Amino acid sequence: MSGQETTAQGTSAQSQAADTGITVRVESFVGPLDLLLHLCRTNEMDLSRLSLRTITDQYLAHLEAVRFQDLETAGSFMVMAATLIYLKSKLLLPANPDEPEEALDEEGELLKRELEERLREYARVKALGAWLSERESEQSLVYGRTTAELPPPEDIPLEDLSVHLLQRAMQRLIEDQKRRTPRQVEPNPLSVLERMGEITDLLRSTWSLLFSSVAGAERLRAEWVVTLLALLELVRLGQARARQAELFGEIVIERHSVSVREPIREVDFAEEAPETEAPRDATAEEESPRPAPDETASPQAAMDAPPETTPTDDEARTEEGEPRNA
Protein backbone atom coordinates (compact mmCIF):
# COMPACT_ATOMS: atom_id res chain seq x y z
CA MET A 1 0.00 0.00 0.00
CA SER A 2 1.59 3.25 -1.00
CA GLY A 3 1.58 6.51 0.86
CA GLN A 4 -0.66 7.98 -1.80
CA GLU A 5 -3.42 5.50 -1.20
CA THR A 6 -3.35 6.19 2.48
CA THR A 7 -3.69 9.87 1.78
CA ALA A 8 -6.67 9.23 -0.41
CA GLN A 9 -8.29 7.17 2.31
CA GLY A 10 -7.72 9.89 4.83
CA THR A 11 -9.34 12.56 2.73
CA SER A 12 -12.27 10.43 1.71
CA ALA A 13 -13.00 9.65 5.32
CA GLN A 14 -12.94 13.30 6.03
CA SER A 15 -15.24 14.33 3.22
CA GLN A 16 -17.65 11.70 4.44
CA ALA A 17 -17.67 13.35 7.80
CA ALA A 18 -18.33 16.68 6.14
CA ASP A 19 -21.20 15.23 4.12
CA THR A 20 -23.08 13.89 7.06
CA GLY A 21 -22.35 16.98 9.06
CA ILE A 22 -21.12 15.05 12.05
CA THR A 23 -17.65 14.20 13.16
CA VAL A 24 -17.38 10.49 13.42
CA ARG A 25 -14.10 9.94 15.09
CA VAL A 26 -13.10 11.22 18.47
CA GLU A 27 -9.57 12.14 17.64
CA SER A 28 -6.93 13.10 20.08
CA PHE A 29 -6.08 16.62 19.15
CA VAL A 30 -2.60 17.67 20.08
CA GLY A 31 -3.58 21.29 20.67
CA PRO A 32 -6.28 23.90 20.24
CA LEU A 33 -4.99 24.84 16.78
CA ASP A 34 -5.18 21.21 15.76
CA LEU A 35 -8.83 21.04 16.77
CA LEU A 36 -9.61 24.36 15.13
CA LEU A 37 -7.94 23.24 11.92
CA HIS A 38 -9.93 20.03 11.96
CA LEU A 39 -13.15 22.02 12.28
CA CYS A 40 -12.19 24.34 9.43
CA ARG A 41 -11.49 21.35 7.21
CA THR A 42 -14.71 19.54 8.02
CA ASN A 43 -16.59 22.75 7.26
CA GLU A 44 -14.51 23.30 4.13
CA MET A 45 -13.74 26.71 5.42
CA ASP A 46 -11.15 29.03 3.95
CA LEU A 47 -8.44 29.59 6.52
CA SER A 48 -8.37 33.29 5.70
CA ARG A 49 -12.12 33.71 6.06
CA LEU A 50 -13.10 32.10 9.30
CA SER A 51 -16.74 31.99 10.18
CA LEU A 52 -16.49 32.72 13.84
CA ARG A 53 -20.06 31.78 14.68
CA THR A 54 -19.82 28.27 13.30
CA ILE A 55 -16.32 27.65 14.48
CA THR A 56 -16.90 28.87 18.03
CA ASP A 57 -20.00 26.74 18.54
CA GLN A 58 -18.33 23.66 17.12
CA TYR A 59 -15.15 24.25 19.03
CA LEU A 60 -17.02 24.41 22.30
CA ALA A 61 -19.02 21.32 21.41
CA HIS A 62 -15.83 19.41 20.64
CA LEU A 63 -14.07 20.50 23.77
CA GLU A 64 -15.93 17.84 25.72
CA ALA A 65 -14.71 15.10 23.44
CA VAL A 66 -11.07 16.11 23.63
CA ARG A 67 -8.82 13.98 25.75
CA PHE A 68 -6.44 16.27 27.54
CA GLN A 69 -2.92 15.02 28.04
CA ASP A 70 -2.22 17.26 30.98
CA LEU A 71 -3.41 20.33 32.76
CA GLU A 72 -1.30 22.66 30.72
CA THR A 73 -2.66 21.34 27.44
CA ALA A 74 -6.16 21.62 28.83
CA GLY A 75 -5.35 25.21 29.72
CA SER A 76 -4.31 26.05 26.19
CA PHE A 77 -7.59 24.63 24.89
CA MET A 78 -9.42 26.85 27.35
CA VAL A 79 -7.49 29.94 26.32
CA MET A 80 -8.51 29.32 22.74
CA ALA A 81 -12.11 28.81 23.81
CA ALA A 82 -12.03 32.12 25.65
CA THR A 83 -10.61 33.89 22.62
CA LEU A 84 -13.30 32.47 20.37
CA ILE A 85 -16.09 33.36 22.78
CA TYR A 86 -14.70 36.86 23.10
CA LEU A 87 -14.67 37.28 19.34
CA LYS A 88 -18.14 35.87 19.01
CA SER A 89 -19.44 38.21 21.68
CA LYS A 90 -18.12 41.08 19.61
CA LEU A 91 -20.09 39.78 16.65
CA LEU A 92 -23.27 39.75 18.67
CA LEU A 93 -22.77 43.37 19.61
CA PRO A 94 -21.73 44.96 16.34
CA ALA A 95 -20.10 48.35 16.57
CA ASN A 96 -21.89 49.53 13.49
CA PRO A 97 -25.26 47.88 12.86
CA ASP A 98 -25.25 48.89 9.18
CA GLU A 99 -22.19 46.82 8.36
CA PRO A 100 -22.55 43.38 6.84
CA GLU A 101 -22.64 40.26 8.90
CA GLU A 102 -19.65 39.16 10.90
CA ALA A 103 -18.25 42.62 11.19
CA LEU A 104 -15.85 43.18 14.03
CA ASP A 105 -14.39 46.27 15.55
CA GLU A 106 -10.74 47.06 15.02
CA GLU A 107 -9.45 45.04 17.95
CA GLY A 108 -11.61 42.07 17.09
CA GLU A 109 -10.54 42.20 13.47
CA LEU A 110 -6.89 42.22 14.52
CA LEU A 111 -7.43 39.30 16.83
CA LYS A 112 -9.25 37.38 14.16
CA ARG A 113 -6.54 37.98 11.62
CA GLU A 114 -3.89 36.88 14.06
CA LEU A 115 -5.86 33.74 14.71
CA GLU A 116 -6.18 33.03 11.01
CA GLU A 117 -2.48 33.56 10.50
CA ARG A 118 -1.64 31.19 13.34
CA LEU A 119 -4.03 28.66 11.91
CA ARG A 120 -2.41 28.80 8.47
CA GLU A 121 1.00 28.54 10.04
CA TYR A 122 -0.07 25.53 12.03
CA ALA A 123 -1.63 23.96 8.95
CA ARG A 124 1.74 24.18 7.21
CA VAL A 125 3.51 22.69 10.19
CA LYS A 126 1.03 19.86 10.36
CA ALA A 127 1.51 19.08 6.70
CA LEU A 128 5.27 19.12 7.16
CA GLY A 129 4.92 16.80 10.10
CA ALA A 130 2.98 14.44 7.88
CA TRP A 131 5.66 14.72 5.22
CA LEU A 132 8.33 13.87 7.77
CA SER A 133 6.23 10.96 8.94
CA GLU A 134 6.20 9.59 5.39
CA ARG A 135 9.94 9.93 5.18
CA GLU A 136 10.35 8.26 8.52
CA SER A 137 8.33 5.24 7.53
CA GLU A 138 10.21 5.04 4.26
CA GLN A 139 13.49 5.10 6.14
CA SER A 140 12.27 2.48 8.55
CA LEU A 141 12.60 -0.04 5.74
CA VAL A 142 16.24 0.74 5.25
CA TYR A 143 18.85 -0.62 7.59
CA GLY A 144 22.36 0.61 8.04
CA ARG A 145 24.99 0.45 10.70
CA THR A 146 24.42 2.45 13.84
CA THR A 147 27.46 1.25 15.71
CA ALA A 148 30.81 0.53 14.20
CA GLU A 149 33.33 -2.05 15.15
CA LEU A 150 36.06 0.32 14.16
CA PRO A 151 38.11 1.44 17.14
CA PRO A 152 37.04 4.87 18.33
CA PRO A 153 39.09 7.76 16.98
CA GLU A 154 41.84 9.05 19.19
CA ASP A 155 40.45 12.56 19.14
CA ILE A 156 36.78 12.49 19.84
CA PRO A 157 34.84 14.73 17.49
CA LEU A 158 33.09 17.32 19.58
CA GLU A 159 30.74 18.55 16.92
CA ASP A 160 27.68 16.76 18.19
CA LEU A 161 28.32 17.31 21.85
CA SER A 162 26.86 20.10 23.88
CA VAL A 163 26.86 21.29 27.45
CA HIS A 164 23.32 20.08 27.62
CA LEU A 165 24.38 16.47 27.16
CA LEU A 166 26.89 16.87 29.95
CA GLN A 167 24.23 18.31 32.21
CA ARG A 168 21.92 15.45 31.34
CA ALA A 169 24.59 12.86 32.14
CA MET A 170 25.33 14.59 35.41
CA GLN A 171 21.67 14.69 36.33
CA ARG A 172 21.33 11.00 35.64
CA LEU A 173 24.32 10.27 37.85
CA ILE A 174 22.84 12.29 40.68
CA GLU A 175 19.51 10.58 40.34
CA ASP A 176 21.20 7.18 40.37
CA GLN A 177 23.07 8.13 43.49
CA LYS A 178 19.87 9.24 45.13
CA ARG A 179 18.22 5.98 44.31
CA ARG A 180 21.08 4.03 45.83
CA THR A 181 21.24 5.75 49.22
CA PRO A 182 19.05 3.89 51.70
CA ARG A 183 15.89 5.63 52.67
CA GLN A 184 15.61 6.90 56.22
CA VAL A 185 12.89 4.90 57.88
CA GLU A 186 10.98 6.90 60.46
CA PRO A 187 9.80 5.01 63.52
CA ASN A 188 6.09 4.99 64.07
CA PRO A 189 4.94 8.02 66.01
CA LEU A 190 4.38 7.25 69.65
CA SER A 191 0.85 6.82 70.76
CA VAL A 192 -0.47 7.32 74.24
CA LEU A 193 -2.99 4.53 73.77
CA GLU A 194 -0.26 2.06 72.77
CA ARG A 195 1.90 3.06 75.68
CA MET A 196 -1.06 2.55 78.01
CA GLY A 197 -1.42 -0.96 76.61
CA GLU A 198 2.28 -1.62 77.11
CA ILE A 199 2.13 -0.54 80.72
CA THR A 200 -0.92 -2.67 81.51
CA ASP A 201 0.71 -5.64 79.77
CA LEU A 202 3.79 -5.21 81.93
CA LEU A 203 1.67 -4.85 85.01
CA ARG A 204 0.13 -8.22 84.37
CA SER A 205 3.39 -9.99 85.09
CA THR A 206 4.72 -7.71 87.78
CA TRP A 207 3.36 -5.69 90.63
CA SER A 208 5.36 -2.57 90.13
CA LEU A 209 7.40 -0.81 87.51
CA LEU A 210 9.76 2.10 87.42
CA PHE A 211 8.68 4.96 85.24
CA SER A 212 12.15 5.29 83.79
CA SER A 213 12.21 1.66 82.69
CA VAL A 214 9.05 2.18 80.66
CA ALA A 215 9.99 5.56 79.24
CA GLY A 216 13.34 4.35 78.08
CA ALA A 217 16.79 5.19 79.24
CA GLU A 218 17.53 7.43 76.28
CA ARG A 219 15.34 10.09 77.82
CA LEU A 220 13.84 11.06 74.53
CA ARG A 221 11.53 13.93 75.23
CA ALA A 222 8.63 12.57 73.21
CA GLU A 223 8.95 9.17 74.88
CA TRP A 224 8.82 10.63 78.35
CA VAL A 225 5.88 12.88 77.59
CA VAL A 226 3.90 10.07 76.02
CA THR A 227 4.69 7.69 78.86
CA LEU A 228 3.66 10.22 81.44
CA LEU A 229 0.40 10.92 79.64
CA ALA A 230 -0.27 7.20 79.37
CA LEU A 231 0.43 6.72 83.04
CA LEU A 232 -1.80 9.60 84.08
CA GLU A 233 -4.58 8.27 81.94
CA LEU A 234 -4.25 4.80 83.48
CA VAL A 235 -4.33 6.34 86.90
CA ARG A 236 -7.42 8.29 86.01
CA LEU A 237 -9.09 5.13 84.73
CA GLY A 238 -8.09 3.34 87.88
CA GLN A 239 -6.03 0.76 86.11
CA ALA A 240 -2.75 1.69 87.74
CA ARG A 241 -1.40 3.62 90.62
CA ALA A 242 1.60 5.89 90.64
CA ARG A 243 3.72 6.93 93.54
CA GLN A 244 6.48 9.46 93.73
CA ALA A 245 8.26 9.44 97.08
CA GLU A 246 10.06 12.73 96.71
CA LEU A 247 10.29 15.73 94.47
CA PHE A 248 11.99 14.83 91.15
CA GLY A 249 12.26 11.27 92.41
CA GLU A 250 11.52 8.08 90.54
CA ILE A 251 7.87 7.35 89.89
CA VAL A 252 6.80 3.85 90.80
CA ILE A 253 3.91 2.41 88.82
CA GLU A 254 1.85 -0.22 90.60
CA ARG A 255 -0.83 -2.60 89.56
CA HIS A 256 -4.25 -1.55 90.68
CA SER A 257 -5.61 -4.81 91.99
CA VAL A 258 -9.15 -4.44 90.74
CA SER A 259 -9.17 -3.34 87.18
CA VAL A 260 -5.95 -4.49 85.54
CA ARG A 261 -7.75 -7.02 83.44
CA GLU A 262 -10.12 -4.55 81.98
CA PRO A 263 -9.62 -3.91 78.34
CA ILE A 264 -8.45 -0.43 77.66
CA ARG A 265 -8.29 -0.26 73.89
CA GLU A 266 -11.87 0.74 73.40
CA VAL A 267 -12.34 2.83 76.45
CA ASP A 268 -15.41 4.92 76.44
CA PHE A 269 -14.36 7.81 78.56
CA ALA A 270 -17.81 9.10 79.23
CA GLU A 271 -18.92 5.79 80.71
CA GLU A 272 -15.76 4.85 82.55
CA ALA A 273 -15.34 8.14 84.24
CA PRO A 274 -17.83 7.81 87.13
CA GLU A 275 -16.23 4.55 88.32
CA THR A 276 -12.82 6.15 88.47
CA GLU A 277 -13.87 8.75 90.97
CA ALA A 278 -12.77 6.75 93.94
CA PRO A 279 -9.32 5.57 92.83
CA ARG A 280 -8.49 9.02 91.74
CA ASP A 281 -8.54 10.22 95.33
CA ALA A 282 -6.08 7.58 96.28
CA THR A 283 -3.53 8.97 93.89
CA ALA A 284 -4.00 12.54 94.87
CA GLU A 285 -0.30 13.09 95.22
CA GLU A 286 0.04 12.60 91.52
CA GLU A 287 -3.05 14.25 90.32
CA SER A 288 -4.97 16.84 92.19
CA PRO A 289 -8.64 16.04 92.41
CA ARG A 290 -10.66 17.95 89.97
CA PRO A 291 -14.20 18.07 88.78
CA ALA A 292 -15.09 16.15 85.71
CA PRO A 293 -15.58 18.72 83.02
CA ASP A 294 -13.84 16.63 80.43
CA GLU A 295 -15.57 13.40 81.13
CA THR A 296 -17.68 13.88 78.11
CA ALA A 297 -14.86 15.35 76.12
CA SER A 298 -12.98 13.50 73.43
CA PRO A 299 -10.21 11.08 74.37
CA GLN A 300 -7.66 13.49 73.02
CA ALA A 301 -8.88 16.26 75.28
CA ALA A 302 -8.82 13.88 78.21
CA MET A 303 -5.21 13.02 77.55
CA ASP A 304 -4.17 16.57 77.12
CA ALA A 305 -5.89 17.71 80.22
CA PRO A 306 -4.17 15.94 83.14
CA PRO A 307 -0.77 17.65 82.97
CA GLU A 308 -2.39 21.01 83.42
CA THR A 309 -3.54 20.04 86.85
CA THR A 310 -0.34 18.41 88.09
CA PRO A 311 1.94 21.21 89.13
CA THR A 312 4.32 18.93 91.02
CA ASP A 313 4.97 16.84 88.07
CA ASP A 314 5.30 19.79 85.85
CA GLU A 315 8.06 21.15 87.93
CA ALA A 316 9.78 17.85 88.02
CA ARG A 317 9.92 17.52 84.31
CA THR A 318 10.95 21.03 83.73
CA GLU A 319 13.84 20.47 86.05
CA GLU A 320 14.79 17.42 84.12
CA GLY A 321 14.94 19.48 81.00
CA GLU A 322 11.72 18.06 79.66
CA PRO A 323 9.37 20.96 79.14
CA ARG A 324 5.76 19.97 79.18
CA ASN A 325 4.85 21.56 75.93
CA ALA A 326 7.17 19.40 73.95
Add this chain to the structure above:
Amino acid sequence: MPEPIDVVEALLFASDTPVEAERIAEVLDLESAAVAREIVEGLRSRLDGESRALQVMEVGGGFRLVTRPDVAPWLVKLARSRTRSRLSRPALETLAIIGYRQPVSRPEVDAVRGVNSEAVLDNLLERRMIRIAGRKESPGRPFLYETTREFLVAFGLRDLGDLPKVEGELIVPELAEAAAAQLADPGPDQEEVTAAPDSSEQDPGPGGDRVSPSS
Protein backbone atom coordinates in the same frame (compact mmCIF):
# COMPACT_ATOMS: atom_id res chain seq x y z
CA MET B 1 45.77 -4.72 -4.36
CA PRO B 2 42.13 -3.69 -3.97
CA GLU B 3 40.62 -1.18 -6.33
CA PRO B 4 39.54 2.23 -4.88
CA ILE B 5 35.93 1.29 -5.47
CA ASP B 6 36.35 -1.77 -3.23
CA VAL B 7 38.00 0.30 -0.55
CA VAL B 8 35.12 2.79 -0.64
CA GLU B 9 32.67 -0.07 -0.30
CA ALA B 10 34.55 -1.26 2.76
CA LEU B 11 34.58 2.23 4.26
CA LEU B 12 30.84 2.60 3.88
CA PHE B 13 30.26 -0.89 5.20
CA ALA B 14 32.32 -0.37 8.34
CA SER B 15 31.30 3.14 9.26
CA ASP B 16 28.45 3.91 11.62
CA THR B 17 27.97 7.45 10.35
CA PRO B 18 27.60 8.78 6.82
CA VAL B 19 31.06 9.16 5.28
CA GLU B 20 31.61 12.52 3.57
CA ALA B 21 33.18 12.71 0.13
CA GLU B 22 35.96 14.82 1.65
CA ARG B 23 36.71 12.14 4.19
CA ILE B 24 36.85 9.46 1.49
CA ALA B 25 39.27 11.61 -0.47
CA GLU B 26 41.40 12.02 2.64
CA VAL B 27 41.48 8.31 3.45
CA LEU B 28 42.20 7.24 -0.12
CA ASP B 29 44.63 10.05 -0.84
CA LEU B 30 42.53 11.30 -3.72
CA GLU B 31 43.09 14.72 -5.21
CA SER B 32 39.56 15.99 -4.57
CA ALA B 33 36.19 15.23 -3.09
CA ALA B 34 34.77 15.23 -6.61
CA VAL B 35 36.91 12.19 -7.49
CA ALA B 36 35.69 10.46 -4.34
CA ARG B 37 32.15 11.25 -5.34
CA GLU B 38 32.74 9.68 -8.75
CA ILE B 39 34.00 6.50 -7.14
CA VAL B 40 30.95 6.39 -4.88
CA GLU B 41 28.71 6.80 -7.91
CA GLY B 42 30.59 3.92 -9.52
CA LEU B 43 29.91 1.81 -6.48
CA ARG B 44 26.27 2.84 -6.53
CA SER B 45 25.77 1.71 -10.13
CA ARG B 46 27.70 -1.49 -9.50
CA LEU B 47 25.44 -2.40 -6.59
CA ASP B 48 22.34 -1.40 -8.56
CA GLY B 49 23.52 -3.30 -11.64
CA GLU B 50 24.12 -6.51 -9.75
CA SER B 51 20.80 -5.92 -7.93
CA ARG B 52 22.43 -6.51 -4.61
CA ALA B 53 20.62 -6.23 -1.31
CA LEU B 54 22.68 -3.19 -0.41
CA GLN B 55 22.51 0.31 -1.78
CA VAL B 56 24.43 3.55 -1.40
CA MET B 57 22.43 6.34 0.13
CA GLU B 58 23.40 9.97 0.42
CA VAL B 59 22.20 11.34 3.74
CA GLY B 60 23.32 13.88 6.29
CA GLY B 61 26.09 15.20 4.08
CA GLY B 62 27.71 11.82 3.49
CA PHE B 63 27.26 8.33 2.11
CA ARG B 64 25.89 5.26 3.82
CA LEU B 65 25.61 1.67 2.82
CA VAL B 66 22.15 0.46 3.69
CA THR B 67 19.86 -2.40 2.85
CA ARG B 68 17.21 -2.13 0.17
CA PRO B 69 13.63 -1.65 1.30
CA ASP B 70 12.50 -4.92 -0.34
CA VAL B 71 14.55 -7.05 2.04
CA ALA B 72 13.10 -5.26 5.05
CA PRO B 73 10.57 -7.99 5.91
CA TRP B 74 13.35 -10.50 6.53
CA LEU B 75 15.30 -8.02 8.63
CA VAL B 76 12.21 -7.42 10.69
CA LYS B 77 11.93 -11.15 11.18
CA LEU B 78 15.57 -11.32 12.16
CA ALA B 79 15.10 -8.54 14.67
CA ARG B 80 11.97 -10.22 16.08
CA SER B 81 10.40 -6.78 16.36
CA ARG B 82 7.69 -5.49 14.12
CA THR B 83 8.29 -1.79 13.99
CA ARG B 84 10.99 0.64 14.75
CA SER B 85 10.12 3.22 17.31
CA ARG B 86 8.43 6.11 15.58
CA LEU B 87 8.08 9.70 16.54
CA SER B 88 4.69 10.91 17.69
CA ARG B 89 2.72 13.46 15.71
CA PRO B 90 3.54 16.30 18.14
CA ALA B 91 7.21 15.31 17.90
CA LEU B 92 7.13 15.35 14.10
CA GLU B 93 5.41 18.72 14.03
CA THR B 94 7.88 20.14 16.48
CA LEU B 95 10.71 18.74 14.40
CA ALA B 96 9.23 20.38 11.33
CA ILE B 97 9.14 23.76 13.07
CA ILE B 98 12.74 23.40 14.20
CA GLY B 99 13.81 22.13 10.79
CA TYR B 100 12.55 25.26 9.10
CA ARG B 101 13.18 27.90 11.68
CA GLN B 102 16.38 26.80 13.32
CA PRO B 103 17.81 27.93 15.56
CA VAL B 104 14.56 28.40 17.37
CA SER B 105 13.59 28.75 21.02
CA ARG B 106 10.89 26.91 22.90
CA PRO B 107 8.55 29.91 23.25
CA GLU B 108 8.59 30.25 19.46
CA VAL B 109 7.83 26.57 19.01
CA ASP B 110 5.05 26.83 21.60
CA ALA B 111 3.56 29.80 19.80
CA VAL B 112 3.27 27.93 16.52
CA ARG B 113 1.91 24.75 18.06
CA GLY B 114 -0.39 26.49 20.51
CA VAL B 115 0.66 24.17 23.31
CA ASN B 116 3.59 23.67 25.61
CA SER B 117 6.37 21.74 23.88
CA GLU B 118 8.72 21.07 26.74
CA ALA B 119 8.16 17.34 26.97
CA VAL B 120 8.33 16.94 23.20
CA LEU B 121 11.59 18.85 23.01
CA ASP B 122 13.04 16.70 25.78
CA ASN B 123 12.06 13.59 23.87
CA LEU B 124 13.68 14.90 20.68
CA LEU B 125 16.82 15.82 22.57
CA GLU B 126 16.91 12.36 24.07
CA ARG B 127 16.65 10.83 20.63
CA ARG B 128 19.31 13.24 19.41
CA MET B 129 17.07 14.54 16.64
CA ILE B 130 17.78 18.04 17.90
CA ARG B 131 20.43 19.67 19.99
CA ILE B 132 20.90 22.90 21.85
CA ALA B 133 22.56 25.48 19.68
CA GLY B 134 22.93 28.16 22.31
CA ARG B 135 20.79 30.69 24.05
CA LYS B 136 18.64 33.40 22.63
CA GLU B 137 19.44 36.90 23.80
CA SER B 138 15.89 37.64 24.80
CA PRO B 139 14.15 37.73 28.17
CA GLY B 140 14.81 34.51 30.05
CA ARG B 141 17.62 33.62 27.63
CA PRO B 142 15.82 30.50 26.37
CA PHE B 143 17.73 27.67 24.74
CA LEU B 144 17.89 27.63 20.97
CA TYR B 145 17.35 24.31 19.25
CA GLU B 146 18.58 23.03 15.92
CA THR B 147 18.36 19.73 14.11
CA THR B 148 21.23 17.23 14.10
CA ARG B 149 22.84 14.99 11.57
CA GLU B 150 20.92 12.11 13.12
CA PHE B 151 17.77 13.92 12.11
CA LEU B 152 18.89 14.01 8.49
CA VAL B 153 19.85 10.34 8.59
CA ALA B 154 16.62 9.28 10.26
CA PHE B 155 14.57 10.97 7.58
CA GLY B 156 16.84 10.14 4.67
CA LEU B 157 17.67 13.77 3.89
CA ARG B 158 20.89 14.83 2.23
CA ASP B 159 20.72 18.23 3.91
CA LEU B 160 18.11 20.72 5.07
CA GLY B 161 17.59 21.76 1.47
CA ASP B 162 15.80 18.44 0.98
CA LEU B 163 12.93 19.67 3.10
CA PRO B 164 9.99 20.66 0.90
CA LYS B 165 9.76 24.33 0.07
CA VAL B 166 7.04 26.13 1.93
CA GLU B 167 5.57 29.33 0.58
CA GLY B 168 4.09 31.91 2.89
CA GLU B 169 0.45 31.33 2.06
CA LEU B 170 0.59 27.72 1.12
CA ILE B 171 -2.60 25.88 2.00
CA VAL B 172 -2.32 22.42 3.35
CA PRO B 173 -4.00 20.04 0.90
CA GLU B 174 -1.78 21.25 -1.92
CA LEU B 175 1.33 20.67 0.07
CA ALA B 176 0.11 17.30 1.16
CA GLU B 177 -0.46 16.34 -2.45
CA ALA B 178 2.92 17.67 -3.48
CA ALA B 179 4.53 15.74 -0.69
CA ALA B 180 2.68 12.60 -1.63
CA ALA B 181 3.66 12.98 -5.28
CA GLN B 182 7.24 13.51 -4.29
CA LEU B 183 7.11 10.44 -2.14
CA ALA B 184 5.53 8.29 -4.79
CA ASP B 185 8.64 7.87 -6.92
CA PRO B 186 11.51 7.02 -4.58
CA GLY B 187 11.72 3.43 -3.52
CA PRO B 188 8.96 0.86 -3.28
CA ASP B 189 6.90 1.03 -0.16
CA GLN B 190 6.17 -2.02 1.87
CA GLU B 191 2.94 -2.56 3.67
CA GLU B 192 3.84 0.14 6.08
CA VAL B 193 0.82 2.33 6.54
CA THR B 194 1.81 5.74 7.67
CA ALA B 195 0.08 8.84 8.81
CA ALA B 196 -1.81 10.37 5.97
CA PRO B 197 -1.46 14.13 6.07
CA ASP B 198 -5.10 14.57 7.02
CA SER B 199 -6.06 11.49 8.94
CA SER B 200 -3.68 11.99 11.85
CA GLU B 201 -4.58 8.64 13.24
CA GLN B 202 -1.26 6.91 12.80
CA ASP B 203 0.59 8.14 15.80
CA PRO B 204 3.00 5.48 16.85
CA GLY B 205 0.64 3.15 18.59
CA PRO B 206 1.46 0.55 21.18
CA GLY B 207 3.75 -1.18 18.73
CA GLY B 208 5.46 2.08 17.91
CA ASP B 209 7.38 2.15 21.11
CA ARG B 210 9.26 -1.02 20.46
CA VAL B 211 12.96 -0.74 20.35
CA SER B 212 14.30 -1.26 16.92
CA PRO B 213 17.44 -3.23 16.25
CA SER B 214 19.14 -0.09 15.10
CA SER B 215 18.13 2.40 17.71
